[in-house]
Amino acid sequence: MINGKPHSVEAPDTMPLLWALRDLLDFNGTKYGCGKGLCGACTVHVNGEAVRSCVTPISSLQNKEITTIEGADGNTLLKTVQEAWYDEDVPQCGYCQSGQIMNAAAFLSKNKNPDDDAINTAMNGNLCRCGTYVRVRRAIKKAAEKINGEQGSEN
Numbered sequence: 001m002i003n004g005k006p007h008s009v010e011a012p013d014t015m016p017l018l019w020a021l022r023d024l025l026d027f028n029g030t031k032y033g034c035g036k037g038l039c040g041a042c043t044v045h046v047n048g049e050a051v052r053s054c055v056t057p058i059s060s061l062q063n064k065e066i067t068t069i070e071g072a073d074g075n076t077l078l079k080t081v082q083e084a085w086y087d088e089d090v091p092q093c094g095y096c097q098s099g100q101i102m103n104a105a106a107f108l109s110k111n112k113n114p115d116d117d118a119i120n121t122a123m124n125g126n127l128c129r130c131g132t133y134v135r136v137r138r139a140i141k142k143a144a145e146k147i148n149g150e151q152g153s154e155n
Helices: 017-024 069-074 076-087 097-108 116-123 133-154
Strands: 043-046 049-052
Touching: 043 097, 049 097, 069 076, 069 097, 076 097, 076 133, 097 116, 097 133, 116 133
Parallel strands: none
Antiparallel strands: 043 049
């Protein structure tokens, strides 16, 4: 399942998820950065966990739920993070942002009230050539506040 819909591809088992997403399924929001799992531009969720799709072979994904940045509309947490990104003007060139957002959403699913140190640790390895790290931190805090506010209003 990708973004809640079934998909299948005919490709070698060793093909990285990134290339299956981009080249075979036309999910182009996930970006190629380094090809070695070091920069985070290719981050997607597999069963809710942030993974580097450039080093994840498709053979490891049988019966797993994959979420890409294109799945934001169907995912409240991911959409909230994405909106915070825009509110805080995080993107400059924008190339790394889908990976940044995916990593931040996976992080916020586990830590609903992060401090700067926790954010820095969680986002370490998601590189931004434009250096928007201060705005990334602000956006994560803004998303956390919104998430916490919505949870508080439901109780």
